[in-house]
Amino acid sequence: MLKIRLSHVIAAAVGAAILLTTTACSAQSTQSTSKTLTLAVGHPLGELNPRVMAGDFPGLDLIFEPLIRYGRDGTLEPALAAKWKVATDGLSATFDLRKNVVFTDGTPFDGAAAKWNFDQWVGKADYSSIGASQFITGVNVTGPLQVTLTLSKPYSGLLQELSLVRPVRFSSPASVDSAGKFTGPIGTGPYSITRNDNQGATFVPNKKYWGGTPKYDSLVWRIIDDSGSRSLALRAGEVDLIGGDWLSPISPVEASQLAKASGVKVVTEPGLNTLLLGFNATTGPASESQVRSAIASAIDTKVVAKVYFRGYAKPATALYPPAIANSPTDTFATFDLAKAKSALQAAGWVGDKSGRTKAGAKLSMNLLVSDAVLPGSRLLSQQIQASLQELGIAVQIQTVDSTTYFDRVSRGAYDLTFYQTYGAPYDPLSTLTFLFDSAGDPSEGRIYASDAIDAGIAAARVAITPAETSAAYSSIYAAMKKDTAFVPLVWPSRIWATGAKLPNFSLAPTEYGLPLSTLVGK
Amino acid sequence: MPLLRRLLSSVGVLLFASFLSFILIKLAPGDLAQSIAQLRTGAVGSPKLLAQIRLEYGLNDPFIVQYGRWLIDALQGNLGRSIQTNIPIAQDVSARAGMTFALAGGALLFGAVTGIGLALAGALRPGGTLDRILRYVGLFAVSIPGFALALILILLFALKLRWLPVTGTGTLSGWILPWIALGLASAGTIARVLRSSLADAMNQTFVTTALSRGYTMRQVVFREAFPSVLTGLFAVLGVQFGQLFISTVVIEAIFGITGLGQYFFHAAQFRDLPVVQSSLFLFALVFVGQSLIVDFLQRLVDPRVRRGSSTA
Secondary structure, three states: OHHHHHHHHHHHHHHHHHHHHHHHHHOOOOOOOOOEEEEEEOOOOOOOOOOOOOOOHHHHHHHOEOOEEEOHHHOEEEOOEEEEEEOOOOOEEEEEEOOOOEOOOOOEOOHHHHHHHHHHHOOOHHHOOOHHHHHEEEEEEEEOOEEEEEEOOOOOOHHHHOOOOOOOOEOOHHHEOOOOOEOOOOOOOOEEEEEEEOOEEEEEEOOOOOOOEEOOOEEEEEEOOOHHHHHHHHHOOOOOEEEOOOOEOOOHHHHHHHOOOOOOEEEEEOOOOOEEEEEOOOOOHHHOHHHHHHHHHHOOHHHHHHHHOOOOEEEOOOOOOOOOOOOOOOOOOOOOHHHHHHHHHHOOOEEEOOEEEEOOEEOEEEEEEOOOOOOOHHHHHHHHHHHHHHHOOEEEEEEOOHHHHHHHHHHOOOOEEEEEOOOOOOOOHHHHHHHOOOOOOOOOOOOOOOHHHHHHHHHHHHOOOHHHHHHHHHHHHHHHHHHOOEEEEEEEOEEEEEOOOOOOOOOOOOOOOOOHHHHEEO | OHHHHHHHHHHHHHHHHHHHHHHHHHHOOOOHHHHHHHHHHOOOOOHHHHHHHHHHOOOOOOHHHHHHHHHHHHHOOOOOEOOOOOOEHHHHHHHHHHHHHHHHHHHHHHHHHHHHHHHHHHHHOOOOHHHHHHHHHHHHHHHOOHHHHHHHHHHHHHHHOOOOOOOOOOOOHHHHHHHHHHHHHHHHHHHHHHHHHHHHHHOOHHHHHHHHOOOOHHHHHHHHHHHHOHHHHHHHHHHHHHHHHHHHHHHHHHHOOOOHHHHHHHHHHOOOHHHHHHHHHHHHHHHHHHHHHHHHHHHHHOHHHHOOOOOO
């Protein structure tokens, strides 16, 4: 009797083992062939509907194309629009659409299809963060392959915003059902998607692509959550490409390890974002411009770039890096501890390294940090704390989750915190609109606001000629520098890494897409 | 009847757990509507959009109404949609559950086979060299954190020797390292608990009687001592499964396994509250489920449990 029971237990165990093995083997195999490129991605791609602000950027970029593509150094290049013309008064823009372009479902891309796409987002509340959505008042089909936009006011950000990924890209009008519900991603891009699940995705070539011949029979996206594991998978040859802010970020520490590994190439380019230290200039010690100026002179950004970014960053000298259009040419304060100390002394904060006081109040500040919002910022906050300690400023680091971070920055409930500019293709206008303009929505915080900056942003927004645009931006940057509105810290590098299959990989113009030169042949 | 009572009490526990998790989610700092707006639009939550979201998600309704609506939907298999991806949660959960159960189940199987094997091998020669070595092996297995073991295994077997892949569950070979990394600690725990129970059993009079009647040590261990500790073993296995299920979060991340652990972890990180709510409920379901299965198995093998006696 006992023997039978024991054998039951053993049989159950063996059965479970077989069941598990079957489950394991039933999952889809992702064996590579010479025409397959395997990418590691850090997260599921989500719903690839260009109108939903949740889908993965590089995935959407492969399927859906813009009228205008953002090129290197901010040059705007023709994509689905062969050419365009903005009226001299800035109140209309006409786009001649490219001939012989069809969506992957066979629907032609013409004026009617273009208008249908604009109508999905122009003037809608969900897209109020896109300036063009508010400025465009009419979308008219002015020819079989021509569409004209009319605007309530000139808007200098119009053409650049038309290069964004969400929500402006073009999908087939047949990609929604009669009730307006999205049925699947159908675009004009070089690849279309055949699988999108929690294991990853598979893209196949769009044989009707107008812009050349896709080079790969399939692009396999494998989801690997942990960035360290993605690096290991690249080293083991299981994936061919990792990197990018939106695909599978590589930390500077991982990049320095990968650079030493055999068979792996780390490819970097100067960054398009700026990491900066923001002040609460309304209340607290940082409301004094001399305190802000002292802090700006007390932080050695060269050390930040070298130690905390392992050299994968450049010390920032202004709001935007040079690759951003209309970026500043003038630079902020450089590291000078003696100057910082005398600035504090002059402001009435007396004392030394052990602490400073004014009218009995101690010079003390909190530094709000969220690693979920800015990975690595908690570690960096310790460097800032140590630098300000040298000055006699006591800094309390407050680490919070992302929701608490946004809640507090939106209320200005901090003394110091880190911010990051949006980068290409959003800047220069988006960071100014959302993080500086005092009339804007404060949900992501307000780095600094002043009448001069507000006036400059208003002028930049409606500027028509290059001279007007340049003058408007210069006035903004000058006002920021005069007030020490923030401390530009570093321009983190764009970091990607490839395996042996991609020896001549070069980065796309922005982090929001994959390089077409790698994926499409002429 | 006792089984029915046990089932009913499990349902009560589940209801209580779901209610508690709903309260905790509501008490979490920050505005849910603002989180949804930020995830949906990329940044901005204008007052108009926030009002629209509150209406859409029924956030203006009284708490109990919101809970009731969630519960009725959940019972019908509708867990809502992820804020981050806009994909139905039930769809994501069903697609990922197989991975997590395969990981935790395989690790438990590895842990059980290894742990029971080590304990029995030690019990055959109590105090012998093998027994002493196995005790240290068990201690090592319990002591080393799963993530550290995972990295050591990857460096050795995937990068150095190239025998097994770093990631990928498409083939059986892709599962071997995750099962070992997750299951080794369980093997150690099972080995230590079972070895100790077997040592106690070996001091019982029925064992002495069996030995005096001329049974060999092997016969005594397998026929007398081991069956007597099965009830306790099932309890340990049940607890281990619950722990393994929770621990999949780290191992899934390291080996690139797209299971429930990572799904829930990211949801918590980005305040995808509908997913967090569902995940808490599912974890409660797994724990209640494993407790029921252990009860059932114990009743099956031990008549004392069936009779409701507490004697082990």
